[in-house]
Amino acid sequence: MEVSKIAEALATVTDPKTGQDIITANMVLHLKVEAPDVSFTLQLPKLDDNYKQQLNFACQEAILSVYPQAQVHVHMQQPGLNPGAGQGGGPQKSNPLPHVRNIIAVASGKGGVGKSTVAVNLALGLQELGGAVGLLDADVYGPSAPTMLGLAGQKPQVEKIYGKPKIKPLYAYGLPVMSTGFVVDPEQAVVLRGPRLAGIVRQFIEETIWPPLDYLVVDLPPGTGDVQLSLVQSVSVTGAVMVTTPQDVALADAIKAMNMFFLPDVQVPVLGVVENMAYFTPAELPNNKYYIFGQGGGKTLAKKSNSMLLGQIPLVQSIREGGDSGKPAILNREDEITREAWLNVARNVARQTALRNEMMDPTRPVEMKN
Numbered sequence: 001m002e003v004s005k006i007a008e009a010l011a012t013v014t015d016p017k018t019g020q021d022i023i024t025a026n027m028v029l030h031l032k033v034e035a036p037d038v039s040f041t042l043q044l045p046k047l048d049d050n051y052k053q054q055l056n057f058a059c060q061e062a063i064l065s066v067y068p069q070a071q072v073h074v075h076m077q078q079p080g081l082n083p084g085a086g087q088g089g090g091p092q093k094s095n096p097l098p099h100v101r102n103i104i105a106v107a108s109g110k111g112g113v114g115k116s117t118v119a120v121n122l123a124l125g126l127q128e129l130g131g132a133v134g135l136l137d138a139d140v141y142g143p144s145a146p147t148m149l150g151l152a153g154q155k156p157q158v159e160k161i162y163g164k165p166k167i168k169p170l171y172a173y174g175l176p177v178m179s180t181g182f183v184v185d186p187e188q189a190v191v192l193r194g195p196r197l198a199g200i201v202r203q204f205i206e207e208t209i210w211p212p213l214d215y216l217v218v219d220l221p222p223g224t225g226d227v228q229l230s231l232v233q234s235v236s237v238t239g240a241v242m243v244t245t246p247q248d249v250a251l252a253d254a255i256k257a258m259n260m261f262f263l264p265d266v267q268v269p270v271l272g273v274v275e276n277m278a279y280f281t282p283a284e285l286p287n288n289k290y291y292i293f294g295q296g297g298g299k300t301l302a303k304k305s306n307s308m309l310l311g312q313i314p315l316v317q318s319i320r321e322g323g324d325s326g327k328p329a330i331l332n333r334e335d336e337i338t339r340e341a342w343l344n345v346a347r348n349v350a351r352q353t354a355l356r357n358e359m360m361d362p363t364r365p366v367e368m369k370n
């Protein structure tokens, strides 16, 4: 009996929760093969009986299909929990995304400051730096990812895993993408009440088949509301990236939105601030900078959150065109200055995330109070 053949067989078993195969999802531990016995521990996010039985049966079947004489012993074990959850002895929550290492929320105080533009270019930038990245567009009122990534009008497919429907993300430039815009009409979103929208976003998080990811970038709606709260209740958010423009008015709203992350029972660290539309640069004079909206908004916000200015993005036509045409500006190699500004943001986010993970415990998801 070969261990590799058994591992291969187990890789055909799908975890009903995440849609990943159980080898990729690191659920199989201590695999021991002493013919005819095969034993291993299966780490389960939640000890739900039905779920346990389904997986046990699927593992037995997979191994018996290669070694019909095998005696298979599966030990079920509940791993920690959501990393960091349960500290202090409170009720333990299972992590719906155990195969996603970092969840980065992109937030802003008000609409139109370029939050979605930042989320999309940041996701592609982190991917370019070598990360496995996904994008969740949770901006229910103005989902822009479909247009910005050339996916408008497409619908994700639904796949049944153990009889339960799971959503397959769409792909753009190698990036798995889910957007509320694929299923909810923004006009419809306005009439849906906050809690309903929050429920939809939670469903998107829990029922999408995300591949294993280093970063899941989440584009939040502007301001503070049910969707933001739902995100911090559903998953352990690694950190938030705040987007603002340099004006004082944008800043006042950004501070309000940022304060939500600092609430005592939320405590999501702010990784830093992106100042968008920091200055205007005409295409024919790429080295000129005109500070038409004033200066210093990003720095002030970074100071207030004890974080750093992750980068300043110029107001340039190519960024707007990139957003409208479905090919984000970071992919445009003919505009190296803008591309470099985005890559700089991505490098800083990667660095701040690594530092945050080294220095702090994982964020503990907020407990729901009904």
Ligand SMILES: Nc1ncnc2c1ncn2[C@@H]1O[C@H](COP(=O)(O)OP(=O)(O)OP(=O)(O)O)[C@@H](O)[C@H]1O
Residues within 6 Å of the ligand: 108, 110, 111, 112, 113, 114, 115, 116, 117, 118, 139, 142, 143, 144, 221, 222, 276, 277, 313, 314, 315, 316, 317, 319, 320, 321, 323, 324
């Ligand atoms: N630096 C920039 N230079 C030029 N145009 C930009 C820049 N940033 C954003 N834009 C454009 O501004 C518009 C608004 O941007 P975006 O949709 O990213 O904002 P938002 O903050 O996500 O807004 P909302 O939350 O209302 O959806 C888009 O047309 C986008 O292409």
